[in-house]
Amino acid sequence: MADLAPEVARIPVEERLRDSFDEMVVYKNLKESNFISAFKLPSFMRDWVLKRFEDENGNIDVEEATEFIKEFIPKKEDWKSIKNRIINYQESVKFLAKISIEINIKTQELSFALPDFGLGFKDTVIPRPVWEACSEDLLKAEENWGVVELGYQYPVDKKNPGKIKLMSFKDFCPYSIDLDEFKEARKYFTLDEWIDVVLGAIDYNAAGYENKIQKLAVITRLLPFVERRLNMIELAPKGTGKSYLFGSVSRFGWLSSGGTMSRAKMFYDIAKNTEGLVANHDYVALDEVQTINFKDVDEMRGALKGYMENGKYTVGNHEGNGDAGIILLGNIPADDMNEYVDMFQSLPKVFHESALIDRFHGFLKGWNLPRMNDGLKICGWALNSEYFASIMHILRDDPTYRAVVDALVEVPDKADTRDTEAIKRIATGYLKLLFPCVTKPDEISSKDFMRYCLKPAMDMRGIIKIQLGIMDPGEFGGKSVPDLRVKSLEA
Structure with missing residues (x-):
């Protein structure tokens, strides 16, 4: 990757982060006791709330955010109360939940489940007009997060008992994610700066780590x-x-x-x-x-x-x-x-x-x-965790990076296929996390690829190989990972 232009390098990292990612950046303060932590929300949901109620300076309307969380993000123990409102008081209730759908082949009936609340398909129904309006969002994946609106369909007879019906569904992600824009934004940061950006996206304060080895170990978890x-x-x-x-x-x-x-x-x-x-x-x-x-x-x-x-x-x-x-x-x-x-x-x-x-x-x-401590908790502007998690999910389907790895890696004759595949797969993951803007082999130096992608992948596979030798010396004793190298792409 090319070095940053001098005029770009002079701009503070925080300013570049906010300019490059715009509304995908939120102010996180996990060092201090935060009102939102009392609700024990996962970080992707917490950042969604922060994004909704923060102003441009990172100040959050505590009262409005608290009311929103109480109303729209119920806990599992709130489910009986919600059912009571729906069935006995004929209310329609909206809240954020994970939903999955089922299409019955024999009857053409449409039903849904809320796995986090124990609501199964047999007790639900999706009316046809609702399906026509929401099917695109409901079919994005096996399970989808979104704001569900529930009501009650009264029983007709024993063959047609009462059911909870879906009245509307709004996808959890309120914006479209452009992977190309994400890749382009990466170009405005050095590798060291980008490592810190990734750590902030997953709620960690980069300054709290002693060295790059510790930082990269955390990022390795994201493979x-x-x-x-x-x-x-x-x-x-x-x-x-x-x-x-x-x-x-x-x-x-x-x-x-x-x-x-x-x-x-x-x-x-x-x-x-x-x-x-x-x-x-x-x-x-x-x-x-x-x-x-x-x-x-x-x-x-x-x-x-x-x-x-x-x-x-x-x-x-x-x-x-x-x-x-x-x-x-x-x-x-x-x-x-x-x-x-x-x-x-x-x-x-x-x-x-x-x-x-x-x-x-x-x-x-x-x-x-290191053990978690307050110094490792983010306090400052960082990428929205929900946005970054969605980016990582989308990157799984991008074949560009594996093509780059295949083009760069030289495999020796008679190398163990399982070892080679493992190393390439890990190296591909590192490339996606650390160099997402690289789409061609000549866009990353051989030195960077070896140091940050191929060598760590070989080390990770190497430990598995050592443990296999201890576990089963007859089959794996004395065997090591193949000596994969970076090809010379010079003409």
Whole structure:
């Protein structure tokens, strides 16, 4: 990438940020006790509220924002009250929710579900006029965030019982996102400045980190946000912010903490005839994975191996596919923070097989990250988390970056295909996150590509390879990642 023009470099970063991204920038103050934190909103939703009620100087109308949150962002425990208003008082109620729809093949009936409130398809209906008006937004994805308006359809007889009906739906994202504009805006920042911009977008204060290694470790966590089916393991000390980042930054991911995980929940539920987590999300992060109970170890292991290899799964007679990456997040004692010892011994039994571990593309050394503290919380102008999460989601579908990686990477003869694919996939993710304006091989220097994309990808895959050698020395002992290099593109 070319250096910034002197006249651009002289402009303060904050000013460039606001000029380049305009209304996509919000003022975040997470260092101080903030009224909005009391509502425990995920960051993508919090920034949506901030954007709605902040003035151009970052001042927020606390009273209006509070009333809006109370009225339009109910908690799960508010659902009975909402039902009471709809059914017994015939009110129409509007609020922000995640919605999925179902089209019945036999009856042509249209229904919806609100998974966060436990409202299922059998108790709902979408009238035809509402469907005609809202179907485009409702069909954008398997699940969509938006403002739903609910009313009640009275029972007619036993065959036609009462149901909650959808009266209107407005998409959560109130603006269009232009990926080309995002790519162009990246050109007005140096790499170091851009790293800080990305950290601010996910609520972190770049100045709170000791060095670039720590900053890049945080950004590494975002790889599954931008790259399809990127499978990753992170072991880290407690308190480094794993749960927050995977659970709050993006509305397109899923964080599962503890409890029981079954094949039905992960892939497909035969009894309910519903797709599982991998079909509806960009990633499925298993937090505190040591505490998760896998219902049927052999069944889950078999399903995971097939899915992580090619994105497909078969449950009974149902064949499905998904694009979600599988992320393992676990805490690790200080004595085990070493890739040359068995770090996976405390993982659940389902992961005690080398063939499954081999399907994880890379390992993130979470011990390179500091414990969360007030100095790491953003206080200043930053990219709207909801906007940035949407950008990352869109980047998953952009094939340009993989084409650049394929053009730049030289693969030695007889290199292991699984290793090569893992490294290229991780390098592609880094390219999207750090150099989104690069669309051709000659737009990034060989030095930058090697240092920030290819080398870290090889290191991440290398740790998986070392652990495989410890786990299964007969199959993987003494094997290392292929020596991938950057091609010379000179004529």
